């Protein structure tokens with residue numbers, strides 16, 4: 001198992017924000033987690049990234065306990081909605097940044113960044129500065145920057161939240177292609193039911209700090225608390241009304 005979280009909890013004052021949270025995630029899979037605002041999704045991601053210390057519980061990666069490792073040593077990338085690009089660096093250099101920090105040689109950097117630019121369909125924008133890009137293009141650059149360093153786990157916090165629905169859909173498909181090609185293991189949190197179903201190999205539902213993971217899409221769809229059933233009834237009701245009017 002690539003990621004194993006066992007019985008993590010976290011309180012702020014009297015508020016228990018994460019309650020006995022456990023999950024397991026295989027390598028090269030995506031776990032999407034659906035939950036309402038305030039249910040503890042971001043806190044969970046911060047704990048996995050090492051930015052927040054849990055009160056109890058353990059985190060293992062590839063069998064090794066990483067609970068006491070600093071964020072830098074975990075090799076995890078945490079990408080959130082407002083993730084900013086470096087404004088003074090062009091697209092190429094934004095994507096190359098992590099490789100330069102790791103002191104990779106120039107030929108490797110050029111090869112990897114050019115491959116990534118091609119994949120992201122950003123080769124024509126390579127020399128542009130972030131302020132000269134659209135929201136969707138900026139988003140693609142931030143994915144490229146995150147994925148090029150081959151993170152052990154990619155944590156995505158509402159990554160498509162600020163995009164219009166067409167761009168959002170394109171980005172969801174692009175991310176799925178990238179996850180396959182670059183063999184990414186990721187956790188993605190979202191408020192969006194369809195996004196959770198579309199993106200996840202496994203789907204989790206978080207409510208008031210408790211996480212339930214469903215191992216199949218059917219299990220998730222059939223549980224009334226996930227909201228899929230009421231969504232289906234809504235559309236069915238609308239369809240029947242229309243048919244009656246005809």
Ligand SMILES: Nc1ncnc2c1ncn2[C@@H]1O[C@H](COP(=O)(O)OP(=O)(O)OP(=O)(O)O)[C@@H](O)[C@H]1O
Nearest residue numbers: 012015017035036037038039040041042043044191
């Ligand atoms: N540093 C902190 N100090 C005190 N309380 C906090 C802190 N961080 C989060 N909380 C509280 O923990 C709860 C969960 O917050 P969290 O940000 O994890 O929710 P979320 O599910 O990510 O919400 P959203 O979808 O709105 O981002 C909230 O009630 C929040 O007020």
